[in-house]
Amino acid sequence: MKDRAARAIAECRRIAAMSEEPGRTTRRFLTPPMRDVHALLRTRMEALCMTARIDAAGNLRGLWQPQNAQGKRLILGSHIDTVPDAGPFDGVLGVTLALEWIELAKELNLPLPIEIVAFSEEEGVRFGVPFLGSRAVAGRFDLALLALRDAEGVTVEAAIRAFGLDPAQIPAAALDANVLAFVEIHIEQGPVLESEDLHVAAVSAIVGQTRISLEFAGQANHAGTTPMHLRRDALVGAAEWIGAVEAIALQTDGLVATTGKIEVAPNAGNVIPGSARVSLDVRHAHDAARKAAATELLAKAKSIADRRKLGLEITQQLDQPAVPMDERLTAFLAEAIESAGLPARFMPSGAGHDAMVMAARLPTAMLFVRSPGGISHHPSESVREEDVEAALHAGREFLKRLAAESR
Ligand code: GLV
Ligand code: MN
Ligand code: MN
Numbered sequence: 001m002k003d004r005a006a007r008a009i010a011e012c013r014r015i016a017a018m019s020e021e022p023g024r025t026t027r028r029f030l031t032p033p034m035r036d037v038h039a040l041l042r043t044r045m046e047a048l049c050m051t052a053r054i055d056a057a058g059n060l061r062g063l064w065q066p067q068n069a070q071g072k073r074l075i076l077g078s079h080i081d082t083v084p085d086a087g088p089f090d091g092v093l094g095v096t097l098a099l100e101w102i103e104l105a106k107e108l109n110l111p112l113p114i115e116i117v118a119f120s121e122e123e124g125v126r127f128g129v130p131f132l133g134s135r136a137v138a139g140r141f142d143l144a145l146l147a148l149r150d151a152e153g154v155t156v157e158a159a160i161r162a163f164g165l166d167p168a169q170i171p172a173a174a175l176d177a178n179v180l181a182f183v184e185i186h187i188e189q190g191p192v193l194e195s196e197d198l199h200v201a202a203v204s205a206i207v208g209q210t211r212i213s214l215e216f217a218g219q220a221n222h223a224g225t226t227p228m229h230l231r232r233d234a235l236v237g238a239a240e241w242i243g244a245v246e247a248i249a250l251q252t253d254g255l256v257a258t259t260g261k262i263e264v265a266p267n268a269g270n271v272i273p274g275s276a277r278v279s280l281d282v283r284h285a286h287d288a289a290r291k292a293a294a295t296e297l298l299a300k301a302k303s304i305a306d307r308r309k310l311g312l313e314i315t316q317q318l319d320q321p322a323v324p325m326d327e328r329l330t331a332f333l334a335e336a337i338e339s340a341g342l343p344a345r346f347m348p349s350g351a352g353h354d355a356m357v358m359a360a361r362l363p364t365a366m367l368f369v370r371s372p373g374g375i376s377h378h379p380s381e382s383v384r385e386e387d388v389e390a391a392l393h394a395g396r397e398f399l400k401r402l403a404a405e406s407r
Helices: 002-016 033-047 092-107 132-137 143-147 156-162 167-173 234-251 287-307 327-339 354-358 385-406
Strands: 051-054 060-064 073-079 114-119 179-187 200-206 208-217 256-258 262-265 275-284 311-320 346-349 364-369
Touching (some): 002 033, 002 092, 033 051, 033 092, 033 114, 073 092, 073 132, 073 354, 092 179, 114 132, 132 167, 132 354, 143 156, 179 354, 179 385, 200 327, 208 287, 234 262, 234 275, 275 287, 327 364, 327 385, 354 364
Parallel strands (some): 073 114, 073 179, 200 346
Antiparallel strands (some): 051 060, 200 364, 208 275, 256 275, 262 275
């Protein structure tokens, strides 16, 4: 298992070099480096005698159909897009480990068919809306998403065509009925397992998320000639609101709220900002608390904009409820963790995952692997080989049990 763990890690590091930017990892939906990732994973899949294809949403799909195949297939996978200046393991480890799980299934001569999906988009970085890949696989891709535009004005539809794919075929990317379950392996991206000295955990539920884009609109004007009391500065309005977001989140138990992106126009040192577009990401384990917080934060933005005589445009990008993992499949995964000689720990996920979307379509479970230092969405994101090995031992037990059960 040590060799397999080392290979899964080394592949993530190789894939991290496939980037839109030299010297750091940034790989958004269907950008050119995605082709290199597909080529590497396809080579691995074909060496395992899997059949590989790319669906119309840009997901790389590999089918392992053993000669003694029986029953419905298990779906394994995670995403291969990244945030800007990302680490090597968020998403990608779930794909390289899925390949190792297939190696194990093959070694054990299990009759279980397995499909790996390397989802094309989960982070929502390029178009503001996440899960473009898994929505298509789960049969929940609203074709209105094709009109979304990235910062350069390219639509989702044009990005799909530019990659050589046909957006009209997206409905055909949806899973057929012959599927058993979905399992996503992912790094924890937080400090809990490290604090408890645990290798892995089964995810109980994934918290909900709201994503909103707000544009404060003022009047761009000369920075030297316009007295302070006669300005309508969009950025100062946005800045006041960002401070309020932190204050409100600090007062609300369990709430996290983040402004991670600001676009200022015209973005020049001697011009009063005429426009400030800011992002809002709000999460809470309870949907009612998340929605109430989002409403309060937007009301605050409105009152700041009114007082400062600024325009305010609000665009909701995501209202994703919290999603429980399938109880039976998760218990099954926990039993597998125990049979691998490890304590079974259940924990919620504060990060979003393709599993949230897949759970609406079929029984879904997630296996978390410890994140050293709790660091993620940062180039220093890492994994320990012993934890990846633990995920392989648990996977071996899980596949054996699932194959026996689904026969
Ligand atoms: C994905 O990484 C998210 O939780 O935003
Ligand atoms: Mn991520
Ligand atoms: Mn991820």
